[in-house]
Amino acid sequence: MDFQISMPDPESILIIGAGQAGGCAAATLRGEGYAGRIVLVGAEQHRPYERPPLSKSVLSDPESEPGIFLHKPEFHEGLKLEYLPGTRVSDLDPAGKVAHTADGGQIPWDRCLLATGGRVRLLPGVPEGMANVYYLRELDDARRLRERLVPGARVVVLGGGFLGLEFAAVAREKGLEVTVVEAGSQLLGRAAPALFADWLREQFAASGVKVLCNAGVKGIQPAGQGVAVQFADGGELAADFVLVSIGQVPNVELAQSCGLAIDNGIAVDPAGRTSAPDIFAAGDCASQDNRWLGRRVRLESWQMAQEQATVAARAMLGKPADCDLIPWFWSDQLGMNLQMLGVPEPGLQYEVRGAMDGGKFSIFGFDQVHRLRYVLAVNNGADMRPLRNLLEAGKQAPRDQLLDAGKPLREIVKQALAA
Ligand SMILES: Cc1cc2nc3c(=O)[nH]c(=O)nc-3n(C[C@H](O)[C@H](O)[C@H](O)COP(=O)(O)OP(=O)(O)OC[C@H]3O[C@@H](n4cnc5c(N)ncnc54)[C@H](O)[C@@H]3O)c2cc1C
Structure with a gap:
């Protein structure tokens, strides 16, 4: 399903939030040939970076820090952004098409992307800034x-x-x-x-x-x-x-204050459009219908931030844009790589391919009619690509074959895709 609207290129695009989604949207706009003004406003002092390494390599190795930034400085400069680090948008006026910053600035815009992400959930009763x-x-x-x-x-x-x-x-x-x-x-x-x-x-x-x-x-x-x-x-x-570390809260207050629909996040359509004309949202702050899950969800993941930002940037330029993903997430801990496809929905039956003792296995979640709905691969990332291809093609492989660790998964999937 494509969502395409015919509209001239906007003269000015404002991106609020210079995180993963904001940085990715800016690069996509230029990659799509947009030559107008892009203003990227970020409350943090750092240029856009990816957060996954923060709980992994950055904790153990300061030398890994340069690798977390989305773009090299020269690429970032090449994007010709008006980049305002350390600046917070405090008010958004959808009718007047102007944003106000906390330091008293005003930014006019034709189209705007909310990429405000989320913030940590605070432990009730513990004063902010408490030592240790x-x-x-x-x-x-x-x-x-x-x-x-x-x-x-x-x-x-x-x-x-x-x-x-x-x-x-x-x-x-x-x-x-x-x-x-x-x-x-x-x-x-x-x-x-x-x-x-x-x-x-x-x-x-x-x-x-x-x-x-x-x-x-x-x-x-x-x-x-x-x-x-x-x-x-x-x-x-x-x-x-x-x-x-008790979860995140989406930053929806700006959207809320200008009357946008909120539903566990800023509610957007598959192209990233909010309920207000010319305002889009992407990443951790946005909730969207997910076709695979059959419901609206807000998924805090690298994959969603990247794809929703890419899609919204295209939509802002009136190009075909449609976010349709099977949720995928990874984590690294105790020297293991974990990858998940789908989410563990209620009612799934779980079976193991391989031996858990060996530390390299996959857990499959099947629904009532034995359809594969969820995969968790432990040190088994090579299984992910074929399984993603299978599910994205809307196909299924026989359950007993999937569980037979003696049979290469690529072969099983190849046969299922050809059937
Ligand atoms: C520690 C950590 C580890 C993670 N590990 C993984 C992982 O292993 N795998 C995975 O798939 N995902 C992981 N994630 C999730 C992933 O990083 C997030 O889903 C992704 O960063 C979301 O991107 P975003 O651009 O929506 O939000 P963010 O990256 O949070 O960016 C939002 C930016 O907007 C700014 N902002 C907010 N309000 C305003 C305002 N009013 N004005 C100006 N700027 C504003 C914020 O300061 C922030 O810089 C991890 C997240 C964290 C925090």
Whole structure:
């Protein structure tokens, strides 16, 4: 399905948010031949960068920092952007087509992209800026955390999601005493089946990380040079510092204040259009119908930010644009590469291809009629491409063949695609 509208090229495009989606949209606009004015406004001081390395390589190796930026400085300059780092848009006027910045500036625009991303969810009752309590979203957060990765230090990670676990793995590698505290009954509660979460918990335990599940946290108090994490059941855990990693909140306030439709994020159509003419949104701040899942979702992932930004940039120029993706996500932890295709929807039945003991396997999620709906590949990235091709083609392979680890997956998929 293409969404194409006939409209002249705008004279001026404003991109609010100079993160992954904002930076990618700017490059796409120029790549599509747009020669008009592009203003890229970013609240951070850094030019657009990718966040995945922040909880991985950047924590352990300062030398990896230059590799996180979306574009080399010369390419960035070649885009001929009016780039305003360290500038926050405080007000957007859709009728007058002007944006106001917190420092008193005004930016007129013909079309505007909201790429405002998200921010960390704060732990209720803990004052912002409390000593020895950290969050992780921005490069500066990762730099501050890196300073604390000193062998022998005690860290408590609140939240057993991908980000918290990636941090825990790096901290352990660096020789810290690490405890992961998860309120739910399993790690990765929203993102992976229990079959995998239980296995992963064992891997963390084997690496020396303590994992507490079903552990409700009541608060954090200063204690000596560090902190005490207080549990709902009355217990306490002393630590030198805490990383709070309990999810993200989309930055929708600008959109909300100018009356745009919000539905767990700024609601956009498949081309990235919001409910207001000439305003688009992409990335972590946006929610969109996902055809594979059959519902509107807001997915915080590198893949979505990249694709939605590319699509919205094309749509802003009146070109065919349609975001139609099977969700894909990756994570690196404890020296393992994890890749996921689809999401673990309720009602799926999970089966393993390969041996979990060997540390290289895939978990397949089948629906009631044995259709493959979800894949989690552990150190098995080579399985992903053929499976993506299969599902993107709307085809299926027989379940018993998929589960037969003795048969090369590429062959199984090749046959299924040809059938
Ligand atoms: C630590 C970490 C690790 C991750 N690891 C993975 C991974 O392994 N795999 C994966 O697929 N995904 C991962 N992700 C998710 C992925 O990085 C995000 O989905 C992606 O960065 C979203 O891009 P975005 O441009 O929408 O938002 P962002 O990159 O957050 O950019 C938004 C920018 O907008 C700015 N902004 C907000 N409001 C305003 C305003 N009013 N005026 C001006 N500027 C504003 C913000 O300061 C920010 O710089 C990770 C995310 C984090 C935080």
